[in-house]
Structure formats: structure tokens, C-alpha cells
Amino acid sequence: MATLTNPLSNSASRRLVRVVTTEKHILWIIVWVAGMGLFWGWAKMFLNSLGLLELQLAFLNSMIGGVMVIVFSLGLGWATGVCLYGLERSGNKTAYLTLNFLLNIIRSVPQIVGILLGYVVVTHLMLGGAFQTPSQQILVTAFLISLVVFLEVSDMIRERIAYHRGLDFYDAMLCCGIPEWRIVNVEILKKNSLAHLVQKAVGVFGMAIFLQCSIDFIVSVGLTMEVSSTNFPVTLGSLLARMDSKQDILAISTVFADITYVKQLFIRHLQGIGVAWTIVYTLFCNYKIANGLVSHYRL
């Protein structure tokens, strides 16, 4: 009897299975998308339409914010990393030490404190009429977060340059007359450090989501008088900080007394539980994706 399977699709599916089993970062991206898709389907069934709309908006805003943090951090990290290298090579010791000193001061300020101070400044600017549209607010908060996380990228950039600087190809390229800025920016960073940059970007994304959710949660709890008048766009953190979401999270402890209550968590308390799940699941998958990249590219 002749087989009815299409050889092309068969080989494609086989390839997909091979990729999924060997490349863990791809597997975990699929797991994340599938998990979020399942949750969205569940929320569509059991969450009221207004709640679902807000959840979708919060998710979207948080993800856009996270991506913007990656863009800003890569830009700042790349610029400072290359700038420090340039200053070091040019022999401008004073400028090099000053920049290094300033960066080390930023490093010594805990991220949350830096962002909180930034939020205070932004809130005052908002009350004065600046950053009035949601897109501007997402951008400015992403920029604040990137100010405290870009140093990781900067360190990595410097590490990569230092590593390649010791290899023969660097001197060979210089001998061939290729300008140093091109060797550093194109040959080292763009062509030979892409996997490192992607892995760092994934790490930065996780950190950005964590910090953004935390600061929005805190700001909603503590700085309400200042912030409510200017209305930051809804994010997963601020949605979780709402009273009804908090009640949903508080309901988890009911399960310790009555285990049968667990099913209510996923129906009656879906909003808070769903937001918490989205944050935690995203952070977990992000960690797995970053690990997958490390093991696949042997970083």
C-alpha cells in the first residue's frame, strides 16, 4: 500500500523536531508562546471582557517596554564599551578614568533605587506637562530601566573586545589597513559577538520585565497621590497592584486551609493569578531561553 505522507512536510517536521530537541532556546521560545497561548484561551473563557482587555494591554505594554529596554541598553552599552576602549587606546587617561569612575558609581546604586529616583523626577516632569502620551511614558520608563541595566552590556562589549584584541586576526587586519573602529564595531562585535549580544539581550529583557513590574507595583502602592493624576499606562506590575488583583493573590493562602479551593483560583481569581502567572512564567522561560543560548553557542 502506498504511503500518503508528503516527503517535504515530513522532512520539515523532522527538522523541526530535531531543532526543538537540540536547540533548547528554540524549544523554550515555543514553550513560552504555547503557555501564553493556552493561558490566553483560558482567560478568554473565564475572564470578563474588560479584565481581558486590560490584561492584554498590560501584557503588550510590558513587552514593548522590555523590548525598548533592550534597544536602549544595547545602544548605551555598545557606546560606552567602545568609548572606553577608544579612550584607553588613545591614551587619554583622565577621560578614561573619569568615565570608568562614573560608570562604577552607577554600578554601586541598586537598580531599584536608581529607577525610583528616576520615577520621582519623571513624575514631576509629567505633572509639569511632559510625557503625556502612553507611548512617551513607556519610552521614558524603559530608558530609566536601561540606565541601570546597560552596564551589563557594556561589560560584555569590553570583554569581547579584550578577548579578540589578543587574537592574531586583530593585528592582521590593522596591517591590512582596516580602520580600528571598523574592526571593533563590525568584525568583533557585529560578526563575532552576535550570539553573545543576543544572549545578553535576552538576559536584559528578563531583568527589564522584573524591574518594570516591581517598580510599577511599588509606585501604584506608594506614590499614588503623585502618579494617579498623570496615569502611567497599565503594565503587568500596575495591574497586579490593583486591589482586586491583590485580593486574588491573597486568596492563594486559602488553599492551605482548603485544598479544594484551588480550582477557584483559576476561575474566580483569574485576573490576579493570571497576571502573576504571566510575570513568573515569562521570567522562568526567559531564564531557560538564555541558558539554551549559552549551551547551544557554548558562550
Added chain:
Amino acid sequence: MGRKLAEHIGSILVVALVFALLIVLFQAHQSSEQRARLDPVGPYLSLQFLDFGNPLHRSLFKETLNAFRPDSAQANDALLQAIDRYRELQFTDPSLKTGGGERGLSWNTAARLPGMYGSFIVVYAVVLLLTSYAARTVAVYRFVTAKQHRESALRELWAHLTVFRRETHWVGRVRYFGRAGTLLARAIVKGFTYLVLFSPAYVIGYALKTSLETDTSLFMILLGLLSNGLLLTYANKFYTLLVTESRKGYVETALVKGLGGQWIWNQPGGIRTASLIRIEKRFPSHVLDHIYLNARNQYLSTMKEQGSFLITGLIIAEMALNIQGHFGYELLQQILNKQYDVSLVMIFGIFLVLKATEILVDWQWFRESRKYGNID
């Protein structure tokens, strides 16, 4: 070390100077703002015989104003409105309230903060030590299991299910399904543990708020250790260092020279679990000992970053859970009440904690490096 120490002291001085300047500027701005608010209404409010809460006095005051300045009726109304606004602010604005507690930097504030600061430092130090121990232990365990080529529980379960045995005897069937059940339970427990470890502190805190006492230092320590992904992130960093070290040439040389390289637990030539759980981990006569020592040395610089992230986690927990009497909560309250001078002093305190960690880490790194002859 001298250069590093000078850099640390220099940055402390610079930050202290900048903060002192900001505090002076803030206090000057605050007093000028208060003066500006009081200037137009102050002389009238200081009239002892006038009670602006009394409608009769208000009418008399308005009529007097209109009689003295008949051409500026609008300005007179505006003055009366400014007086009303100021009197309202005396009830609503904490900076104008009397008897609402001291504001700004004062001796009372200075006496209140050290206790909170001290307990914050204790919690921070304990969690830092616990996480660095736990991160190293988890990383070494993971490294050894990876060397044993052990698969995850889910993969093992998948492999187990794909080779379905057609057992005819009930004992075989029980064993087969028992093994599948065990693997599934292991995967669920592992997944749940991951979710807890990656949960932000406020999610765990709120989930347990009604069943546990959440404002104790012990709870803060547990929260700091088991939330925000801190433990797994730094265990992963140490694991990556172990993997990188294990790829280096000296490992193979050591193995060729006859050093133990068996990745089995509690067997001759293998690794003892007692060595794994010790605080000062050593794996005598095993190549892991050298891999571990080299990785640990590199991990030291990561501890600065870990300290910063830990402080972030602790402050988030204290602020988000509204744990009164804790340093993080107090900082949030000061920011909320626009007491930026007190907030800056508190932030400087946090900066000093982190600087102290950095100095200790650099000192330890310097000691280790001298031991192995890397620097003079």
C-alpha cells in the same frame, strides 16, 4: 588593592558631596517655597483678633479690605481666596501641619533610622551569605549531574513512555506506571519550585500574607533567598563558570596525570556529598576541586552584582508589602511625603552598604590572587 580602595573611597566622597549638595538645595528650595506661600497671607494670618473660620470675621475683613482699597475688588477677593487655600493646606499638606510628626532631617529622625538600617544590614548580610552558599552548592550539584548525563525528569518520562512495555504480569505493570508516576511527580515538583524561585517577592509575600507573619526579619530572609530568581540566576552564573573552567586544557592534563575524574556520588574516586554541602567546599584528589577553586575566584566579582540585585529585591519586598518599621518601607514613605533630604540620607546609607560589599569582595579577590601568584 590600594588603587581599588582609593577608587571606592573617592566614589563615596563624590556621592556624599553630590547628596549633601542636593540636600542643601532641597532645603533651600523648600524654605523659599514655604516663604513664597506665606508671604502674601502671612501678615493677615498673624492678626490675633481675626478668626478666618468665623463667617462674621471674614465678612468684616472683606468689607474692610474693600473700604481701604475700593479700586481693587478683584485683588481683595484673590487675597481672601489665598488665605482660604493656605488655611486648607494647613490641614492637608503634611509640611504645614502642626503636631503631625517632625519633618525633614532632625535629631528624632536620626535616632529612628539607625535601628531600621541596622536590621536591614543584618538581613542583607545573612541573605548574601546564604545565597552565595546556596548558589555554589546548587551549581556544583547541577554540574555533577550534567557530567553524569542525567536528563531532566520530563525527558526521562518521555523516554520511558516511548518504550511502552506490554507487561502481562501485574507486578511489571505496577513498576512501569509507578516509574512514570514518580517521574511525573518529580517534574511537577521541579516546575513548581522553579515558579516559586522566579516569583517576585511581592507575589509570594501577598500569597502568604494571611497565613504567615510577614513582618519579621526571618520572613524577609526567606523571601530574599527564595524569590526574585536571585538564587537560580547566581547558581546559573556559577554553573557557567564551572562549565567554562572544565573546558580548559589543565583539566585534561590533570586527568592524564591521574587525578580523580569520576562523576559519581560517594564512590572511591568520585565526589562525596558531604563535600558538596560543606560551606568551604573541597573535593580532595578530584579534578572538580581545581575547577571549583578557579570558578570560585572568578565568581567573586559577580558577588558585587549579586549584592546590588539582593538589595533591590529586599527593598522591593519591604516597599511592596508595606512592612512598617523596615528600612525600605520608611524610604518609600519619605519619598511619598516629599522628604527628599531624609530619602537622600537613606539612599546614601544603601550606597554605603553596597560599597562595603564591593570593598570586601575586592579585598577577598586580592587575597586569593596573591595566594595563586597572579598579582604582586
